[in-house]
Amino acid sequence: GAVVSQHPSRVICKSGTSVKIECRSLDFQATTMFWYRQFPKKSLMLMATSNEGSKATYEQGVEKDKFLINHASLTLSTLTVTSAHPEDSSFYICSAKGGPGVGEQFFGPGTRLTVL
Amino acid sequence: EDKVVQSPLSLVVHEGDTVTLNCSYEVTNFRSLLWYKQEKKAPTFLFMLTSSGIEKKSGRLSSILDKKELSSILNITATQTGDSAIYLCAVDPLLGYGNKLVFGAGTILRVKS
Numbered sequence: 508g509a510v511v512s513q514h515p516s517r518v519i520c521k522s523g524t525s526v527k528i529e530c531r532s533l534d535f536q537a538t539t540m541f542w543y544r545q546f547p548k549k550s551l552m553l554m555a556t557s558n559e560g561s562k563a564t565y566e567q568g569v570e571k572d573k574f575l576i577n578h579a580s581l582t583l584s585t586l587t588v589t590s591a592h593p594e595d596s597s598f599y600i601c602s603a604k605g606g607p608g609v610g611e612q613f614f615g616p617g618t619r620l621t622v623l
Numbered sequence: 624e625d626k627v628v629q630s631p632l633s634l635v636v637h638e639g640d641t642v643t644l645n646c647s648y649e650v651t652n653f654r655s656l657l658w659y660k661q662e663k664k665a666p667t668f669l670f671m672l673t674s675s676g677i678e679k680k681s682g683r684l685s686s687i688l689d690k691k692e693l694s695s696i697l698n699i700t701a702t703q704t705g706d707s708a709i710y711l712c713a714v715d716p717l718l719g720y721g722n723k724l725v726f727g728a729g730t731i732l733r734v735k736s
Contacts, residue, residue: 550711
C-alpha cells in the first residue's frame, strides 16, 4: 500500500506555544488529506478535510483559527496547533487519498502531542 | 446523520479461537466500507468492500458486506496474540470530492495466550 509519513512522531511543548505537524505522502500524490484526533481508547474524530491548493473544510466544533491547516502541495499537508493548551494534548493522525472516487485512505503513523 | 456502529465494543478470547466483529451503518449514500486494524500507532488498512456478498480474504482474516442488512462482518480464525488490537470500521458515504470517512467506535480485541 501507499506510504504516508508524519513528523514529528512525538512532541512535548509548553502551554501557549504553537506546534506544527507535517503529513507527507511518500509515493503518491494526495489530492485530499484528512486530519484526525484520537483520545485514548476512542475512535478517530475527523477534524478537517484538506484539498491541495484550497482552504480546508473543518468539521463542526473544530476551531479553524486554532488548528491551522495548509495543503500547499500534492504531497504535503501541515497542521499547526496554535497557542496550545493542555486540553489539546492528544494523538493526531493524518490520512491521504490519491483522488476522488472509490479508494482507501492511507494513514500516517500519528503524532503524540503533550502540552505541559 | 450518518453513523457507524460496531459490536461488540470489546472482546477477550483465547489463542486459536475464531472471532466475528460486526459493523452496521446508516448513511444517506454509500460508496464503500473499510476495515482497519489499529495497534499502538495509526490504523492500517485491512479491507475495502463495495459489493454485497463478495468475501475478501487475507490470511486468517476475511470480511463480507451485506448491503441489504447495511452491515459487514470481519472474521478472524485461529486468533493469535498479535491480533490484539482495535478494529475500526469506516464507511465512505459519498459526500462529494472529499470522501471523508465515518468511523465506528471500534472493537477492542484482546487475544490471551
